[in-house]
Amino acid sequence: MSTTPVHLALSVDRTSPVPLYFQLALQLEQAIETGRLEPGSLLGNEIELAARLGLSRPTVRQAIGSLVDKGLLVRRRGVGTQVVHSQVKRPLELTSLYDDLLAAGQQPATRVLSSATGTAPAAVAAALGVAPQAEVVTVVRLRSAHAEPIARMVNHLPVGLLDLPADALEATGLYRLMRAAGITLHSARQSVGARAATAAEAELLGEAVGAPLLTMERVTFDDRGRAVEYGSHVYRASRYSFAFQLLVRP
C-alpha cells in the first residue's frame, strides 16, 4: 500500500486545449516552487496518481518525466519519485545580457555605436557558414546599467535575415528582436575567456589599459540549422560575471 505522503489538490480540465500531461506538470512544478511539495518528499506512485486524476499511467509519466528533465524531480526505481533538495533555478539558457540585467533589477541601456553592411572578414564568414566575401550586417553596441558601461557587443548577421533599426536595438535585446521576427533559436556554440583590455576598450568601458575583461564569442543557430548570429563581446570583469545552473546529463 502506498502512503500517499502528500495530499495535493491536483486536477485536470479535459475541456482545456492544454495537454493533460502539461496541466499536471504545471501544477506539480508550482507545488514544488511554493514549497507545498517539500524537498525530499515522495510523490506517491504513478499508478495511484493516475487513478486519482483519472489519467492513464503513460500520461502521468510524461508529466513527471518533463519535471525530471528539468531537474526538479528524481526517480529511483524501487523507491519512488522525490522532489530534489537543492533549489534548482533554471538550467543554463541562451543568456541575453539584456535579460540578465533586467532580471537583476538593473536598467539596461544600449547605445548603437555603429551599424553597417559590408563584406564579412574571413573569420566571421567561417563562423556564420557563409561565403568568404558575403555581405553581413555588423552592429556594435555599448551596453550600460545605471549609467555605467558594462560591455561592448559586436554582432554579425547575414543580410536580409532581420531588420535592425537602431531604435529597436536600443529599446530591447537582439534575441528578443529575433524571436519577434519569427526566428526560432535552437542552439549556440560559445566560448568564454578573459584577456587584458586594449587602449580603445579601456577608453570605451572606463577601465584601465590592461584591466581584465571577460570575453564571449558565440554562434547561434536557428531550428533550420542556419547560423543566424555571430557575436564577439567583451565585459568589464569588475562589473559582470556569468552565473548559471546546469544539470548533469543522466
Added chain:
Amino acid sequence: MSTTPVHLALSVDRTSPVPLYFQLALQLEQAIETGRLEPGSLLGNEIELAARLGLSRPTVRQAIGSLVDKGLLVRRRGVGTQVVHSQVKRPLELTSLYDDLLAAGQQPATRVLSSATGTAPAAVAAALGVAPQAEVVTVVRLRSAHAEPIARMVNHLPVGLLDLPADALEATGLYRLMRAAGITLHSARQSVGARAATAAEAELLGEAVGAPLLTMERVTFDDRGRAVEYGSHVYRASRYSFAFQLLVRP
C-alpha cells in the same frame, strides 16, 4: 504515401538487455554523426518506422524524442522529423578540466599543493550548506598540461563524504573520484568571471602580476540534494577558455 527518403539498416535485438528505444536511438545517433543521415533529411514517419522495425509507435517516439532532447533532431508537425543542420556536439556538461584537457589531446598533470581538514570559513560553509564551523576538507591543486601550469584549483568538501588520497587526485580528476565512490552528480550552480592575478597567483602560474585570469566558482549537488563540493578556481586566460554548446529551451 511516404517517400522513405533514407534507407538505413536499422534493426533491434530483442534478446539484448538494452532497451529497444535506446538501441534505436543509438543507431540513429550514429547514423547522424557519421553523415549517413544527412543534415536536413527527413527521418520517415514514425508509423512506418515502427512497422519496419516491428516496434510500437510509442517506442519509436521515445527513441526519437531522446534525440530531439539532445538537439540532434527537430520535429515539425505536419512535416516530419528532420536532422538538424548545425553540428551539435554535446550540450553543456558539468565540465571537468581534467576531462577537457584529455579530450583536447593534452596530457593533464596534477600536483596536490595541500590537503587538510579544518573548520569552514563562513563563505564556504554557506555555499556547502553546512554549519558555520563545520569541518571540511580543503584541497588545493595545480593543474598543468605539457609542463605548463594551467590552473589553480581549490576545492572544499564535507568531511566523510569521500577519501581523497593525494595519489588518486594526481592520477585523475575529482569528479571521476566522486562518481567512482558512488556519488551521483545532479546539478551545479556556477559563476564564471575574470580578474587580475595576485602576486602569489602570478608566481604559481607563471604569469605577470595583474595578468587576466579566468575564474570559476561552483557548487555541485548530488541527486539527494546535498552539496558535495565547492570549488574556486583560477585559470590562465592565455592558456584556457571554456567552450561549450547549449540548447535553447523549447
Added chain:
DNA sequence: GAGTGGTCTAGACCACACC
C-alpha cells in the same frame, strides 16, 4: 485532402530496492 507529429488510453511484464 493527405500526411505528419501530438496526445492519450488500458493494459502488460520486467528490474531493482527495501524489508
Added chain:
DNA sequence: GTGTGGTCTAGACCACTCA
C-alpha cells in the same frame, strides 16, 4: 515478498502543414 519505476504494446483521435 512487496512496491516502485522502466519498458513496451496496439490501438485511437486530434491539430497542424502543405499541396
